[in-house]
Amino acid sequence: MVANREGRWDEDAVDGGPSSMELLLVWLRRDNNAARWRQAIERRMQATIARKVHEFFVDHGITHRTVSGIRSKLWQLGRQVGEADDWLASKGLLHVDGNEKARRTVMRLCPDYLEVAPFLRFALPRIATSPHVYGCETNHATSRRRLAKNQKLRRVDGGPGECLERHQTSRRVRTRCHNRHDDNTGIDRGAWQEMELHHRRELLRLELQIKRDQAVSVRVKIRKELLDLDLSLQEINQLLPL
Known part of the structure; x- marks a missing residue:
């Protein structure tokens, strides 16, 4: 063949x-x-x-x-x-x-x-x-x-x-x-453990970033509601700065 x-x-x-x-x-x-x-x-x-x-x-x-x-x-x-x-x-x-x-x-x-x-x-x-x-x-x-x-x-x-x-x-x-x-x-087991630790840190970093983004989203929503109540932008910035 x-x-x-x-x-x-x-x-x-x-x-x-x-x-x-x-x-x-x-x-x-x-x-x-x-x-x-x-x-x-x-x-x-x-x-x-x-x-x-x-x-x-x-x-x-x-x-x-x-x-x-x-x-x-x-x-x-x-x-x-x-x-x-x-x-x-x-x-x-x-x-x-x-x-x-x-x-x-x-x-x-x-x-x-x-x-x-x-x-x-x-x-x-x-x-x-x-x-x-x-x-x-x-x-x-x-x-x-x-x-x-x-x-x-x-x-x-x-x-x-x-x-x-x-x-x-x-x-x-x-x-x-x-x-x-x-x-x-x-494969060096120390290197394997180091990679696992790196992945865990990366996952934690991503989770923290998601929580920050969620907090910003909530803050923006509240600011919009305050604008709808006819508060000035200056007042809103004092109460709830970004």
């Missing part, structure tokens, strides 16, 4: 091998790769990392992706994760567990959120553009299938020419691997 150059990242597997997205997730989980990408602020540093990913792809049969395309994909995923996290923070939420409505919204903002969020938080600066929207339910199911499939890949030590091979694991082992997901990301 020849991979489609324009195909989606989760649908371009060659001859039954892993797809681009599966390989990208494997690469992010290894060593400190995710942390290095998050710290890559300059374009030159990003390109260097993207070249490493490209070499990894080629070693495992994915030859149709370009360095610039890989860099753009990582940047896009980081931006989408940021937009989803911002939405959660605006609702006072830290995760989507047990909240189906929040889960649907997050999956619309970032279809790959469940897999990539632990790796790509604090990635690149985000811009205010809308992400490409896919069908929510379809992509959620696809994401879960991809995660399960990716957990069947294991590394076989063999130096630079190491390869991936598929193996069957029990449901219990897959669940345990998924539960360790956050522990292998390289």
